[in-house]
Amino acid sequence: MLQIKNLSASIDNKKILKGLNLEVKAGEVHAIMGPNGSGKSTLSQLLAGKDGYTLDGGEVLFEGKDLLRLAPEERASLGLFLAFQYPVEIPGVSNLYFLKSAYNALRKKRGEEELDAVDFMELVKEKSKLVEMNETLLTRPVNEGFSGGEKKRNEILQMIVLEPKLCILDETDSGLDIDALKVVSKGINAARSKDRAIILITHYQRLLNYCEPDFVHVLYNGKILKSGGKELAFELEKHGYGWILES
Amino acid sequence: MKTKNHSIEELTQKEYKYGFVSNIEMDTVPAGLNEDVIRLISAKKEEPSFMLEWRLKAYSHWLKMKEPTWHNLHYPPIDFQKISYYAAPKSKKSGPKTLEEVDPEILATFKKLGIPLEEQKLFSGVAVDAVLDSVSVATTFKEKLGALGIIFCSFSDAVKNHPQLVQQYLGSVVPYSDNFFATLNSAVFSDGSFVYIPKGVRCPMELSTYFRINTQETGQFERTLIIADEGSSVSYLEGCTAPIRDTNQLHAAVVELVALDNAQIKYSTIQNWYPGDKEGKGGIYNFVTKRGKCKGHNSKISWTQVETGSAITWKYPSCILQGDNSIGEFYSVALTNNFQQADTGTKMIHIGKNTSSTIISKGISAGHGQNTYRGAVTIQKSAENGRNYSQCDSLLLGELCGAHTFPYLSVNNASAQVEHEASTTKIGEDQLFYCRQRGLSQEDAVNLIVNGFCKKVFKELPMEFAVEAQKLLNVSLEGSVG
Numbered sequence: 102m103l104q105i106k107n108l109s110a111s112i113d114n115k116k117i118l119k120g121l122n123l124e125v126k127a128g129e130v131h132a133i134m135g136p137n138g139s140g141k142s143t144l145s146q147l148l149a150g151k152d153g154y155t156l157d158g159g160e161v162l163f164e165g166k167d168l169l170r171l172a173p174e175e176r177a178s179l180g181l182f183l184a185f186q187y188p189v190e191i192p193g194v195s196n197l198y199f200l201k202s203a204y205n206a207l208r209k210k211r212g213e214e215e216l217d218a219v220d221f222m223e224l225v226k227e228k229s230k231l232v233e234m235n236e237t238l239l240t241r242p243v244n245e246g247f248s249g250g251e252k253k254r255n256e257i258l259q260m261i262v263l264e265p266k267l268c269i270l271d272e273t274d275s276g277l278d279i280d281a282l283k284v285v286s287k288g289i290n291a292a293r294s295k296d297r298a299i300i301l302i303t304h305y306q307r308l309l310n311y312c313e314p315d316f317v318h319v320l321y322n323g324k325i326l327k328s329g330g331k332e333l334a335f336e337l338e339k340h341g342y343g344w345i346l347e348s
Numbered sequence: 349m350k351t352k353n354h355s356i357e358e359l360t361q362k363e364y365k366y367g368f369v370s371n372i373e374m375d376t377v378p379a380g381l382n383e384d385v386i387r388l389i390s391a392k393k394e395e396p397s398f399m400l401e402w403r404l405k406a407y408s409h410w411l412k413m414k415e416p417t418w419h420n421l422h423y424p425p426i427d428f429q430k431i432s433y434y435a436a437p438k439s440k441k442s443g444p445k446t447l448e449e450v451d452p453e454i455l456a457t458f459k460k461l462g463i464p465l466e467e468q469k470l471f472s473g474v475a476v477d478a479v480l481d482s483v484s485v486a487t488t489f490k491e492k493l494g495a496l497g498i499i500f501c502s503f504s505d506a507v508k509n510h511p512q513l514v515q516q517y518l519g520s521v522v523p524y525s526d527n528f529f530a531t532l533n534s535a536v537f538s539d540g541s542f543v544y545i546p547k548g549v550r551c552p553m554e555l556s557t558y559f560r561i562n563t564q565e566t567g568q569f570e571r572t573l574i575i576a577d578e579g580s581s582v583s584y585l586e587g588c589t590a591p592i593r594d595t596n597q598l599h600a601a602v603v604e605l606v607a608l609d610n611a612q613i614k615y616s617t618i619q620n621w622y623p624g625d626k627e628g629k630g631g632i633y634n635f636v637t638k639r640g641k642c643k644g645h646n647s648k649i650s651w652t653q654v655e656t657g658s659a660i661t662w663k664y665p666s667c668i669l670q671g672d673n674s675i676g677e678f679y680s681v682a683l684t685n686n687f688q689q690a691d692t693g694t695k696m697i698h699i700g701k702n703t704s705s706t707i708i709s710k711g712i713s714a715g716h717g718q719n720t721y722r723g724a725v726t727i728q729k730s731a732e733n734g735r736n737y738s739q740c741d742s743l744l745l746g747e748l749c750g751a752h753t754f755p756y757l758s759v760n761n762a763s764a765q766v767e768h769e770a771s772t773t774k775i776g777e778d779q780l781f782y783c784r785q786r787g788l789s790q791e792d793a794v795n796l797i798v799n800g801f802c803k804k805v806f807k808e809l810p811m812e813f814a815v816e817a818q819k820l821l822n823v824s825l826e827g828s829v830g
Binding site for chain 1: 777
């Protein structure tokens with residue numbers, strides 16, 4: 102589904118990614134772990150199409166298409182979803198309206214019929230149970246005045262409503278208490294399917310207790326330094342990132 | 349290679365949809381202004397002598413006045429002798445009596461604007477007065493309203509048929525000596541709308557005036573007077589468009605509202621005069637004086653405006669809160685794109701006890717647009733427990749536009765409470781990226797964010813027009829973001 106080949110990128114002439122390789126197939130869950138400044142967020146933002154990065158080399162294929170040439174909304178309509186580390190507030194726009202606009206924009210792009218407000222409301226109500234989200238949050242402006250946990254739940258709600266093919270979750274676990282972490286994990290696990298790939302970007306092993314990855318990669322200084330199964334995460338938790346460098 | 353993204357500064361502009369010219373034979377007075385022109389206008393309208401005297405008083409006062417320069421607007425001086433002060437469709441001498449008598453070309457013009465004047469085709473619940481250049485050409489639902497004692501007619505008809513009401517209230521809120529443009533209007537105004545709601549009557553439908561400038565080198569000077577008698581209420585809406593012209597055209601209107609005891613007036617404007625092209629050529633100079641007087645106790649006047657058109661907008665819909673417990677409101681969205689300039693806001697003058705006012709102003713600037721909010725809140729000594737809440741927010745799209753805020757507060761009673769909040773934000777790259785990541789196009793994302801920004805104002809508009817306003821805003825913004 103996703104092939105990242107020798108990807109190098111920089112911001113303001115500072116090299117962040119330095120020849121990154123990664124392949125993700127449908128049905129797989131990959132965890133990318135790494136210390137601060139290793140390039141985790143740059144990778145997720147670059148894949149989603151955020152402006153301001155300079156591509157120095159390499160390429161990214163998503164279902165065979167040259168991903169980096171596409172506008173963010175084109176990537177979204179191909180089925181790429183990014184759960185933001187810091188979800189953005191949009192004052193005056195209700196959460197439900199926002200989600201419906203996005204949902205119908207994607208359907209329209211795919212040549213499917215748009216859903217009306219009533220049908221959409223039902224769909225969202227059903228899905229919001231999964232992330233135990235209070236219905237009042239649907240009518241409030243997007244992320245405005247939401248707690249940290251509510252924002253992350255909202256990201257997961259958007260993800261399970263929009264049903265993307267590839268989900269990239271950028272530090273969705275950061276800032277969550279244990280109850281919120283469980284709820285968010287439940288949402289992520291519900292999204293697992295043989296047609297869908299998930300990339301979990303995280304600092305810590307604790308999310309992986311609830312969402313078991315098939316593969317774990319260590320990102321360090323702009324490169325994947327080590328890859329392995331879920332046991333790699335435990336090793337990291339025990340020994341820290343320094344261990345990878347020494348080994 | 350840079351990742352493919354568009355920058356906010358790439359600006360283009362969608363064409364103005366209402367820019368056509370209608371081929372209607374007009375009776376136009378030659379350009380220039382002097383006492384004879386005023387006598388001619390008054391004679392053409394067969395006015396009683398009090399009107400002519402009032403006009404002449406205004407004119408001689410105007411000659412002593414200077415064009416205001418305190419605003420934050422830049423434009424070449426207006427040559428008031430190059431403007432024609434009267435233009436009327438030629439076909440009917442004294443104005444059409446029924447819709448059947450209206451020139452089909454005029455009906456076609458308004459139809460093209462989406463304002464069908466045939467009553468059965470009007471969307472229910474709205475009565476329309478259509479004003480072309482200087483003259484009211486048709487008023488719908490007159491009879492239905494008349495049964496309730498409501499008077500809704502052109503200003504000229506009101507002068508003829510209800511001279512006592514006109515004489516009593518004309519100039520009672522905006523005196524002929526008020527300001528340069530209002531005084532000019534008082535001297536030369538040709539028509540407009542007149543509304544009287546009798547005691548205890550709640551007007552059952554929206555009243556609406558649709559203004560259209562057609563003829564070249566004319567100014568449009570209309571005057572609207574709305575009187576809500578004790579315990580009555582009315583909701584009124586005005587809309588405006590003009591053809592695309594290379595030259596600037598002057599529009600200097602006056603609106604006066606009077607609310608007596610327990611009366612309510614809601615006045616909504618969707619202003620979409622031709623804004624000029626993307627180089628800033630042409631467009632309407634919109635210098636308008638709008639003021640309402642809450643004369644009676646417990647009365648309420650609410651202004652809502654969506655200003656997207658005109659090369660220059662200069663208007664400050666205001667409330668004089670004279671009656672005890674009276675309420676004034678001002679909700680405004682002003683958008684400037686390309687080279688448009690707007691200097692707009694409100695005045696809330698608290699005189700009575702327990703009076704309260706609310707100001708919500710949303711300015712949006714794109715392209716080279718310059719948007720100024722100017723507001724004055726005055727709590728007079730007599731205004732025990734006066735309350736004001738003001739919120740002025742500006743949204744910038746791009747690097748070349750500007751937003752300015754000039755709030756003036758004058759509080760002369762210690763029991764008053766006045767709050768002012770202001771913010772200026774740039775439309776966030778983060779917000780845009782977030783929306784686009786979810787699948788919205790750049791343009792839809794901008795519309796969504798801007799409409800969210802304006803929501804507090806849009807929800808004050810009558811429902812049918814809130815949708816219209818939202819669409820208009822989207823069209824006006826089209827292409828403003830890369």
